[in-house]
Amino acid sequence: MDKTAVQKTLNRIMEFELAGVVRYTHYALMVYGYNRIPIVAWLQAQAEEGLAHARQAGELVTWLGGHPSLGIGPLLESHQHDIGDILRESLGHEAETLKAYEELLELAKDKNVRLEEYARDMIALEVAHQDEVDKMLRKPGQTEAFSNV
Numbered sequence: 001m002d003k004t005a006v007q008k009t010l011n012r013i014m015e016f017e018l019a020g021v022v023r024y025t026h027y028a029l030m031v032y033g034y035n036r037i038p039i040v041a042w043l044q045a046q047a048e049e050g051l052a053h054a055r056q057a058g059e060l061v062t063w064l065g066g067h068p069s070l071g072i073g074p075l076l077e078s079h080q081h082d083i084g085d086i087l088r089e090s091l092g093h094e095a096e097t098l099k100a101y102e103e104l105l106e107l108a109k110d111k112n113v114r115l116e117e118y119a120r121d122m123i124a125l126e127v128a129h130q131d132e133v134d135k136m137l138r139k140p141g142q143t144e145a146f147s148n149v
Contacts, residue, residue, distance in 0.1 A: 001111035007066035009104045012073075013122075014057040016097040019073030020050035023093060030081040039083060046090075046129075053122065060118065073097075087133050094133070098126040 024047035028040045058068040073096075078089060101122045108115035137146040 001115075002107060003064055003066075006104065006107050006112075006115065007061055007064050009100060009107060010057045010061045010064075011066070011069040011071075013097070013100045013104065014054045014061070015069055015071045016073040016093075016100055017050045017054035017057060019075055020093060020097065021047045021054065022072065022075055023047075023090070024050060026077075027081075027086045027090075030086075031083065032081075035083075043086075056118070060115065084137060087137050091130060091133050091137075094126055094130050098123065098130070101126060 024043045028043035028047065031039050031043070061068045076089060076093075078085065080086075080089070101119050105116060105119035105123065108119055110116070134146045
């Protein structure tokens with residue numbers, strides 16, 4: 001296993017997850033209207049989950065003898081705060097994070113069971129999150145997927 005590449009990928013995952021914390025916290029602050037309370041609660045839960053995921057990735061970096069990044073992934077301020085816009089931005093961010101987890105899986109596959117299972121579990125969580133957002137973007141009664149995630 002290329003430990004350096006794994007540590008680099010885990011640090012990138014950590015940075016993406018921390019960017020998610022900032023994004024979802026910001027989004028939660030920008031929600032207005034009748035449905036504010038449940039949407040804000042969901043966004044705040046996503047921020048908390050992102051922080052937990054960042055910590056997990058950082059723990060794995062140090063387990064491998066590396067140094068966790070102090071960086072943060074890309075942040076986009078589109079100034080579009082409609083719930084649909086927020087959810088579409090979220091899908092884009094989650095897709096980038098998913099790619100990093102898939103890269104980690106390829107690096108760890110058949111080389112390190114702990115990292116391979118971690119990557120698989122996180123991929124499953126990210127895909128489930130994308131599916132949830134996809135359903136949120138559908139119009140009532142729409143059964144076909146919103147996007148090709």
